[in-house]
Amino acid sequence: MRAYLFEHLEFVRTQTLNLVRDVPDDIAEMIPSGMNNHVKWNMGHVLFTMERFAFGVNGETMNLPGHYTELFQSGSKPREIRASWPSMHELLRLLEGQVHRIEHRYRAHLHDTVLSPYTTSKGLKLTRVEEFLGFCLYHEGMHFDKMKSILSQNIQKFDI
Template identity: 50%
Template sequence: MQHYLFDQLYFVRNNTLNELADVTELQSEVIPEGFNNNIKWNAGHIFFIQEKFSFHFAGEEMSISEEFSNLFCPGSIPEEGKENVPTIEEIKKLLSKQVERVEKNFKHRLNEISPIGGYTTSKGLPLLRVEEFLSFCLYHEGMHFEKIKILKKMIYS
């Protein structure tokens, strides 16, 4: 039987992918006035955080380059003038396969404690077990899903 957490991760990710489905490369790079990032950055950031919170904190290697990490880590700015920036389609493809990889690697490891130590989020939530890191990803992706929706409204209006 599948753990409810993976059902929720798939649900949230499918909603994110559906929201991104009609976004073009050009649209993904627009930064509306008053905003500090774009749709592509939010999508790449979602992937980066889930990768870090799933694999890195479980003591495993993340499947992204240092360059990708630098583009989409917290505090980074969108890619203007940077080289080797993935396209929105490449990011969508990464997002579409990530939850399956996470489930395959962690479905029997949810109670494991992070071998590299716990982490406290920017909002003060302490995380220690694999399940806690994955559960936080739901909240995080939901925040950036909403930002993507707002950016789309700004771009399409």
């Protein structure tokens, strides 16, 4: 039987993908006034954080290009980064397969303690795989809302 956590991760990821699937690259790199990031940063940050929380905290290789750390780690800001941004196609492709890779790896190991426990910026201590992945639901939901706000300010043609 499939753990409900993977069903929830897949549900949330599907909502994210549906929101951004048809956003063109130029719109995805627009930063509205009063905001620090654009849609691509939010997409990449969700991808990077889940990869880090699923694999990085266990000392495993993250399945991401090396420069994604600079682009998408917490605190990075597109206005301060001079590197080129990955295409929407690349970000979508990586986001689409991530939950299935994580489920394949951790299906029977959700209760395992990770090698590197972590305390979030709000003080929540994460020590087991299921805690890290559960936090990713909250995290992706926050960034989903940010992307919705950015898109609603950047374009009118998207039904948000």
